[in-house]
Amino acid sequence: MAETVDFYSGVLGMPLTKTIELPGGGQHFFFDCGHGDSLAFFWFPNAPESVPGVSQPAHRPDQGDIVSAHGSMNHLALNVAADQIDACVAALREAGVECTEVWNHDDSEWGVSREQHDGVFVRSIYFSDPDGISLEIAAWTRDLGPHDVSHEPRRAADA
Template sequence: MAETPDQVHWRGVHHLALVTADMDATVRFWHGVLGARLVATLAVPSFKHYFFDVAPGNTVAFFEYADQPLDSFAKPAGVPYARAAQFDHLSLHLPDEEALHRMRDRLKAHGCEVTDVIDHGFLRSIYFSDPNGIALEASWWTLDPTGRAADHADERLFADPDPVPAVRELREEGRLRHTVATRLVDGVIEDLRREGITLER
């Protein structure tokens, strides 16, 4: 597919912002166990915000709020849970099978529970949790679909026998017939108004 002037050039995830009730334990796990280097910290009276390096330019970041009790929970990856309506799990990318086994051994050496390697066809994974109960996965692509044109008819990668209409449009027409609009949540708009900023709707 030819590049177009409006093509977006993503560089990965700048940061995924999660929440912790114990930043010290979070640093000890993410930096110490997972080897995701702590690369930056922010702090204001109401929160701490720490960033962990997972790839060049890509970080996982945590907020620890001051004087804010949290109703925490833990859930396994891929299992629906009403209290986790928008987030299921985070998968971190590894280069190959050997690296996946090394990460599994590293987790075990630190006393962390971890699954055996699960073969999902185009990717292989292990599953574990962080001290906050966040479901984590480490994966590597056995058939990497990124960084190249997508073949929506390739059943090795597009295996849903009854895909949603958008996938059928991509497969049959090479484009989406329409997109969807979104709105800011009211809290964001109220915060902006307090700063004297109004948005056109």
């Protein structure tokens, strides 16, 4: 939990707002992630290690496979103003956090463009916390509308 507090409060600037000691020595801590929302973490002294590729992606999107198990959290996207994305990259790298270059997500076949253009809807960087949780800083470049929801959700039987 100490590394989690150092990272989320120290590097990402999320204030620690509530701490709870659990029976058996565990802990449950809450961080203010903005807009009245909290990010909560549990720590248990005898918990099993995470399993990359199961409990979270084994890699960043620029380094390999991002598949994770159903029911796991693949990644968390945190919103920043569009004009702050480059400052976020600089701040992460200054803190020693490895991150991707800025990705320009669009509706093309590959879903990403090397260049920013009118079809880019979000600019993102990806990195991991000390426990391997995948994080994204997302700078939305336009408002989303009904036309942005155009795919039917699939089920395993559809594959």
